[in-house]
Amino acid sequence: MAKTEAKILVVDDDVDILNTARMYLKQQFTLVQIENTPENIPLHFDRESFDIVLLDMNFRKGENDGSDGLKWLNVILNLDPNAIVILITAYGEFDLAVKAIKAGATDFITKPWKNEKLFGTITSALKLRQSKLEVDKLKTTQKTISDDIDQKFENFLGESEPMLRVFSLLKKVGPTDANVLILGENGTGKELAARALHRQSSRSNEVFISVDLGAISETLFESELFGHAKGAFTDAKEDKPGRFEVASGGTLFLDEIGNLSMPLQAKLLSVLQKRKVSRVGSNKEVSIDIRLVCATNMPLYDMVKEGTFRQDLLYRINTVELRVPSLAERKDDMELLVKHFMNMYGKKYKKPNMRIDAATLNKLKRYNWPGNIRELQHAIERAIILSEENKLTTNDFLLQTSSQSESSADETLNLTEMEKRLILKALDKNNGNVTRAAKELGLDRLALYRRLQKYGL
């Protein structure tokens, strides 16, 4: 009969017991080692990773209160927290066995034992060992995956005033368990902000689960979020936990929350209130412990007034509100972001040391970026791919919407409005330098200052 794959260490000061155990166990398992001096246990663990340790409770002659066994049990669990220890007790030592199991032993066996009983005890303990190792492996895999994802998201850049305010709020709110609602236009970095909150929380070693509510169909909503039991519907071939359950212990990020229909808002609210979910097709409720972060680019407050977003749901998710500014509001970050993406795509497309001239940077600053950072990121990627020299020029950027918006802006015939726009344009072009902007406008500095005051600029 093939031996079962397992490494077993038997520790007892009775050499007869050791030899009997070894003789029998060697026929059943792939590796069996024996030791009569418990002080040598660490040496064995240095050389081998044991699946099971059979450990005597009473070592020194005359001592039979089990304190020695408990001490060595502790040593073994320190050497390997996943160790499976089966204690060898004398007949009638039940109290001691209970004490040992509370201290972390897996099972006990009384001597003299029957071989079948010993085999059965070891076989079921081995199953536990395998699950513990599997959980460990899954945890490591999960950590590697989330570290990997986090790396992609760790660069949340900004040095402009509005971004410094965002960072300061993130720092204050991150470590709390407060529900956070992140508002902002598309592509402003709302998901980055949510991940930054998670990284700064006490849950940072747990999962961050992101759900795009805009991408989940009405019919799949419940099964995706709350899970389903086997047979709940035709495609439910097996039990499956939903995102709420998977995120338990960590952070759940619900993106595009403004896109939820009223019936789905009611379902979501009920789960958030109860902090419990039941999988579709099951009556059993599972408690969930999540930190909730939601995001949207929709005007939730207006939607509440119109009756398309539930006020009670809004109050549940917006304990703290954070607004990520649009790129147009943080033009001071343009250079930093442009250089960051140039560096990123320079590496990706093997075009290192790319430069950008001032005129091109100014063109990028003047453009409105309706798609925000995502649009900027794509524009730089495209420019790097298309560029023929190691310098990005205005020709590498096709900002058509920009010229449209610039020309439509010029269509206004209101003189005051025109003057205001020209001043802003001149300032923008000259990086906020009043002297140079004034010169370009044909004004002296004082005259420009007076106009800035007049228009509240």
Ligand SMILES: Nc1ncnc2c1ncn2[C@@H]1O[C@H](COP(=O)(O)OP(=O)(O)OP(=O)(O)O)[C@@H](O)[C@H]1O
């Ligand atoms: N401050 C920033 N620094 C660096 N990169 C950024 C920054 N903000 C956003 N990005 C990048 O812009 C892209 C869009 O960011 P993100 O997905 O977080 O935006 P979003 O607001 O969640 O978008 P949507 O509303 O479309 O879901 C990502 O590639 C992200 O890495």
